[in-house]
Amino acid sequence: MTAQLIDGKAIAASIKEDLKAQVAALASPPGLATVLVGEDPASHTYIRSKHRLCAELGMQSMHHQLPADATQEQVEAVIAELAVDPAVHGILVQLPLPAHLDEERVLARVPLEKDVDGFHPINVGRLAMKGRRPEFVPCTPAGCMRLLERAGVPLRGARAVVVGRSNIVGLPMALLLNHADATVTIVHSRTVGLEEILRQADIVVAAIGKANFIRGEQLKPGCCVIDVGINRTEAGLVGDVHFDSVKEVAGQVTPVPGGVGPMTLIMLMENTLKAAQKSFQVRELQPGGAG
Ligand code: NDP
Numbered sequence: 001m002t003a004q005l006i007d008g009k010a011i012a013a014s015i016k017e018d019l020k021a022q023v024a025a026l027a028s029p030p031g032l033a034t035v036l037v038g039e040d041p042a043s044h045t046y047i048r049s050k051h052r053l054c055a056e057l058g059m060q061s062m063h064h065q066l067p068a069d070a071t072q073e074q075v076e077a078v079i080a081e082l083a084v085d086p087a088v089h090g091i092l093v094q095l096p097l098p099a100h101l102d103e104e105r106v107l108a109r110v111p112l113e114k115d116v117d118g119f120h121p122i123n124v125g126r127l128a129m130k131g132r133r134p135e136f137v138p139c140t141p142a143g144c145m146r147l148l149e150r151a152g153v154p155l156r157g158a159r160a161v162v163v164g165r166s167n168i169v170g171l172p173m174a175l176l177l178n179h180a181d182a183t184v185t186i187v188h189s190r191t192v193g194l195e196e197i198l199r200q201a202d203i204v205v206a207a208i209g210k211a212n213f214i215r216g217e218q219l220k221p222g223c224c225v226i227d228v229g230i231n232r233t234e235a236g237l238v239g240d241v242h243f244d245s246v247k248e249v250a251g252q253v254t255p256v257p258g259g260v261g262p263m264t265l266i267m268l269m270e271n272t273l274k275a276a277q278k279s280f281q282v283r284e285l286q287p288g289g290a291g
Pocket of ligand 1: 140163164165166167168169170187188189190191194207208209210228229230231260261264265
């Protein structure tokens with residue numbers, strides 16, 4: 001079997017056109033503020049691509065750079081400023097933060113309505129609960145869900161296995177699949193019997209951070225595989241999935257690069273646009289507002 005490719009680049013490009021039109025229809029542009037503590041080169045690259053995409057969409061973006069030894073108070077002061085800036089609709093704190101900073105306290109400072117990364121503890125709590133709606137869903141799992149939807153993968157009643165339980169990918173991904181009525185198993189580094197669990201999965205989401213970790217021989221024929229991993233190897237960028245063996249067994253698979261990566265970025269833009277639209281609506285409803 002040769003799996004059908006789920007082309008994240010093409011899907012993100014079509015969403016981009018839609019977002020561009022929505023941005024153009026607004027009276028003033030949505031604004032995204034990024035905050036980076038320290039000089040991690042990979043983080044700089046991610047931030048640059050976010051700003052580039054904002055410009056392409058007609059959105060504003062501003063960057064706040066803090067030194068690697070910035071104090072908790074300094075970081076929180078920057079967020080407090082952005083929290084009250086009416087030109088800023090979304091605030092993105094690039095993770096991970098240096099170890100001396102309290103990440104939870106920093107993220108909790110981002111107002112719920114500007115939490116376009118979806119990592120505010122209240123948004124995460126709402127995502128975990130039945131019948132509650134977070135203001136924003138974390139971008140990578142939201143992008144994976146959109147890929148599944150666009151690829152027409154049935155979710156209700158499907159057996160889904162999420163490999164990885166991180167706060168930014170694995171855990172919210174499992175929660176979203178659960179909300180979509182899949183039967184979800186979370187697998188992690190202490191799981192016993194990984195192979196047996198994988199072989200039952202209709203949907204596999206790999207978010208491990210280990211190059212080529214999941215192989216075709218481990219999978220149920222015809223399953224759908226979403227590869228979140230980004231691993232830099234001598235052979236170039238590869239996922240957590242061994243693409244060549246997986247494509248012979250799976251029914252559908254995302255490539256790396258060009259799968260989940262572009263979706264993460266475009267979901268951030270969609271969240272920022274949504275934040276701006278909501279803020280403009282609130283302003284219109286206020287006494288003396290435009291409406
Ligand atoms: P983390 O390191 O935070 O989490 C990795 C998870 O994998 C952990 O839950 C860990 O288990 C689990 N794991 C590690 N080894 C094994 C194993 N042998 N068997 C089963 N599970 C294992 O990584 P992230 O979630 O942040 O990222 C995962 C990958 O996704 C990375 O490659 C990252 O670069 C990529 N990524 C891609 C994005 C994109 O836009 N495409 C965005 C974000 C991340 P335990 O909890 O027990 O330690």
